Amino acid sequence: MNITFNKKPLITYYALRVTYFALLLIALTFTTTTAFAQDNLPTDDEVNAIAQQLYCPVCENTPLDVCPTEACRQWRELIRLQLSQGMTEAEIKQYFVDNYGARVLAEPPRTGLNWLVYILPPAIILLGSFFLFRSFQEWTRPKVASADTGGGRSEASSPEKDDYVARLEEELKNRK
Amino acid sequence: MFAEFGYGVLVVSFIVAIYSGVTAVYGAANKSPALVESARRAMLLTFPLISLSAAVLIYLLINNHFEVAFVYEVTSRSMPTYLKITAWWGGQAGSLVFWSWLLAVFTSAVTLRKWDRDIEFLPWVITVSAVTLIFFLGMSVFFENPFTRFWLVGGNVEPSMFAPANATVFTPQDGQGLNPLLRHPGMVIHPPLLYLGFVSFVIPYAFAMAALITGRTDDRWIRISRRWSLWAWLFLSFGLVLGGRWAYDVLGWGGYWGWDPVEIAAFMPWLTGTAFLHSVMIQEKRGLLKHWNMILVILTYALVIFGTFLTRSGVLSSVHAFANSPIGPFFMGYVTLTLVVSVALVIWRWPILRSETEMKSMLSREALFLLNNLLFMSILVVCFWGVIFPLISELFTGQKVTVGPPFYERATAPLFSALLFLMAIAPLSAWGHSTIQTLGRAIWKSAIAALVVTVTLFFTYTQIPGALIGFFLVALALFATLHEFWRGARARQKAQNENFFTAISRLMGRNRRRYGGYIIHISMALMAIGILGIEIFQKETQGTLSQGEQLNIAGYAIEYRELASWDSQGEGVNYTRAVLDVYENGIYLGQLNPRIDYYFDSQQNMTIPGLRSTLRDDLYVLLVDWQPVSNLGATFKVYVNPLVNWLWIGSLLFLFGIIFAAWPEPDEAEEPARVARSVSQTSAAD
Known part of the structure; x- marks a missing residue:
């Protein structure tokens, strides 16, 4: 996996990281015991709960929680810092969207053109169902001219084999 | 030189x-x-x-x-x-x-x-x-x-x-x-099988086009195509299953299917191919849907080329698409050209592809097959749109978006559930005509058995409504299909005076397609158990352990023992391997060795999970990270994947079912007679 970094976000990210560390240190000095602070440090599971809803901003189609690259490891640490700062899940996701675009979300945000992704498939499926239903109605409508009693073709087309199946099915019917 | x-x-x-x-x-x-x-x-x-x-x-x-x-x-x-x-x-x-x-x-x-x-x-x-x-x-x-x-x-x-x-x-x-990911045995044979599946779908398409061009649109082409399609379907299915197993073994995310565009690229021709294998029976038995079968074969071919395009042109970049190249427009041009020509041929031959009989009832076998086709096409629409929407978005708004698993899962779950339900009832319906009463008589026993299973699960395993619906449908499909075997064997036993086992083996031997199909249906139900298990009940946790520390999940405890890292110069690989003791409710179960292999030449990692697999669940442990001095600690990610083994068991049965159905039978003696009939039909049509 060759990953090329977009310089700007990384610089922003490092700047942010330094800021976060500074804030964290300040926060720590004001807490009574370090043990208390450690207890509050978000666990891997809490971090992953958010990371798995996000996609790696540089390698396509890899969720952030399982992405093995160093960059992703650092992004997960960023989430941990943000959580320890008291940011909510929604805020953290918004932070990633603001910095890396909508592609970090597992689904397109429900805005503008993106609505198409949600609307089109059900619309086509409904249309298909409607079309099929209408065709059924047409096919099953009794027709005066139709002299065919149906099922005739199967006997005609492969006599030996289908006879057997027909016998079998007859037998099954008789058992009922 | x-x-x-x-x-x-x-x-x-x-x-x-x-x-x-x-x-x-x-x-x-x-x-x-x-x-x-x-x-x-x-x-x-x-x-x-x-x-x-x-x-x-x-x-x-x-x-x-x-x-x-x-x-x-x-x-x-x-x-x-x-x-x-x-x-x-x-x-x-x-x-x-x-x-x-x-x-x-x-x-x-x-x-x-x-x-x-x-x-x-x-x-x-x-x-x-x-x-x-x-x-x-x-x-x-x-x-x-x-x-x-x-x-x-x-x-x-x-x-x-x-x-x-x-x-x-x-x-x-x-x-x-x-790429080390491609050195895994699964990946060595996965692409050839997918390609075999892709390539063998060219032959049914060639026969379909030949039938359209010559105007000989009796079911000769469909009889030839059907056998080729079944083999194509075998290879493609085998390729998909192996791809899933490969992902599970080396991609290191605890899953087998990530709705990655390239997975979907291979899945789409499988969907139309599956729809074709069903609807082809309607044409053979009832002479209906000739247009539709043509369209399905054309679509399958187009999706094969389109799938190759998606993976080869670099239009998507994902774990599979290891390539960027200037062949995109060439591919798009070819897909468009073949689609236009094929559709033009179908329109040209539209009148002589008319149905020979009529649909009689909405509950007949042919009507339910049509519903099955509608469902497969709906899944195709979801997949196709999900794959191309990011391209459209990028093209028109410049905004890159991801269409990931939540989209596909939400959209396809009801469709797959409906397919399971159809799988239970369609084999019980009759060609030509069925009513609610006849269907009800055929299924009530299976339905009661499935209900008993579901209620038992409610009290012992899960109260999640989606899971219970899923398990009910799986049980219904399983019981209904097994009941079909039972009824067929009993009927033959009576008619031929054979013992039960002779009856069932002769019954299956003489109806390879039908019973091969039922075996495939059973395998689908088993695979659905695995999918429900991993999708709904998967648990995961991650933690950094010092030596002797434990990580607990779903009754299991894994204890970090040691870690070693060494170079294998001959292979050009550095191995880092952890040793973990596994306990369940305090009882020692054995050791697991998750590792990370680093390949010097390609400078890439491969994550190999430590896996303990049972019919109840898989314990799947990944080594995520480690300290330079091993007793300082290492980070592990642990998944518990309930029931996932049923997916692989179902897959094996599935392959057996296809081979059973596709196994060449002695050339049917009645073939010349059928040709004579069809020739007279063709000339009448001309």
Whole structure:
């Protein structure tokens, strides 16, 4: 996996990281015991709960929680810092969207053109169902001219084999 | 020398394929059997030619000819010989030659069959196969030449087929080596199987086109296509299953299917192929839906090309798409052209593809098959739109978006559930006519059994409504299908006075398609158990452990013992392997060894999980990170994947079911009679 970094976000990210560390240190000095602070440090599971809803901003189609690259490891640490700062899940996701675009979300945000992704498939499926239903109605409508009693073709087309199946099915019917 | 020779042979096979296609059309137009025969022989010649070119490529791969760009990209000195051979399909240029070679295998095989009953199809089957072959060979000849070499021109290294002025061949010391993910045994055979599936779908398409062009639209083409489609479906299914297993074993995210665009690219032709295998029965039994079957075959072919396009053109970049190349427009042009021509042919022949009988009831077998087709098409719509929407979004708004698993899961879950339900009831309905009463009589026992299972699960396993609905449908499909076996065997037992086991084996032997299909249905239900298990009940946790510390999840405890890291110079790999003790509720179960393999040549990692697999669940442990001094700690990610083994058990049964259904039967004796009938039909239609 060759990953090329977009310089700007990384610089922003490092700047942010330094800021976060500074804030964290300040926060720590004001807490009574370090043990208390450690207890509050978000666990891997809490971090992953958010990371798995996000996609790696540089390698396509890899969720952030399982992405093995160093960059992703650092992004997960960023989430941990943000959580320890008291940011909510929604805020953290918004932070990633603001910095890396909508592609970090597992689904397109429900805005503008993106609505198409949600609307089109059900619309086509409904249309298909409607079309099929209408065709059924047409096919099953009794027709005066139709002299065919149906099922005739199967006997005609492969006599030996289908006879057997027909016998079998007859037998099954008789058992009922 | 070798590179020029290999390329030369490739160009010759390209020209021979063009000759074959053109001569076939000309021969058919002038009703000249001699020309058609010439086209046939030319088509047969492509196979040894492409084989020769491929042999040269393999020779170059095995013998470290790193002056050839493709060899440099996919092999390295430290790779064992078998991997150097399989590297043939490990990169773009080679895999396209591989595609062409497989296609030549299939077209040669099809031109060697007995043609006496359908000789009018021959020139057109050759033409369609030749056009496809020309397309793929053309790509190798003009865009993705695997024989391109490096040249040193005034201090710069340039890749080129022929020597630029004043240039000398440049040979790098060592190659980059194959992506480690592709060195896994699953990945060594997964692409060939997918390609086999893709390529073998070309043959049904060729017959469909031949039927349209000649106007012989009786069910002859469908009988030939059906057998080919079943084998194509076997390969494609096998490829998909192996891909899933490979993902589970080496991708290190605890899953088997990530709705990655490239997975979906292979899944889409499978969907239309599956729909075709069902609806083809309606045409055979009832003479209905001839237009629809044509459309399905055309769609499958288009999706095969489109799938190859998605994976080969670099239009998506994901774990699978290991390539970027200038062949995109070429591909799109070809897909569009074949679609337009095929659809035009269907429209031209529309009147003579009319149904022979009529649909009688909404609950008849044929009506339920249609519903099945609607569901498969709906899943296709979701998949297709999910795959191309990011491209559309990028094209029109410049905004990149991801369409990931939540989208597909939400959209397809009800569709797959409906398919499970249909799978339970459709085999019980009769051709021509069924009513609620007849269906109800056939299914009530299975329904009660399924309900009992569901209630039991409610009290012992889960209260999640979605899971309970899923398990009910699985149980219903399982019981209904098993009941079919039972009823068939009992009926035969009575009729033929046989014991139960003789009855069931003869019953299955004489109705391979039907019972092969039922075996596939059972396997689908088993696979659904695995999918429900991992999708709904998967648990995960992650933590950094010091030696002796434990991580707990779902009754399991894993205890970190030690970690070792060493280089294997011969293989060019650094292994880092952890040793963990596993306990369940305090009882020692054994050790697991998750590891990370680092490949020096390609500078890439491969994460190999430690896996403890039972019918109840899989304990799947990944080594995520470690400290330089091992007793300081290492980070592990642990998944518990309930029931996932049923997915693999179902997969094996599935493959058995397809082989059972597709196994060649002795050529049916009634065939000539049917041909006579159909010829009279065709002439009547004319």
